[in-house]
Amino acid sequence: MARKKVKIDQSLCIGCGCCAGTYPDDFQIGDSGLAEVVSGEAEEEAVSVCPVGAISEE
């Protein structure tokens, strides 16, 4: 599996936690209740885990 640089559009994120639950090393839910990318990279499949399309490749 390839790792890619990813970003989160926090204006779209609904804080569902799917990304952090599926890829806990790559995403976390921040104090704001919205997702953050831990290292700036994630498995490229992680883009499709978000139900609102907030995760995208950079």
Ligand code: SF4
């Ligand atoms: S899966 Fe999408 S909507 Fe859910 S917390 Fe992650 S970025 Fe936000």
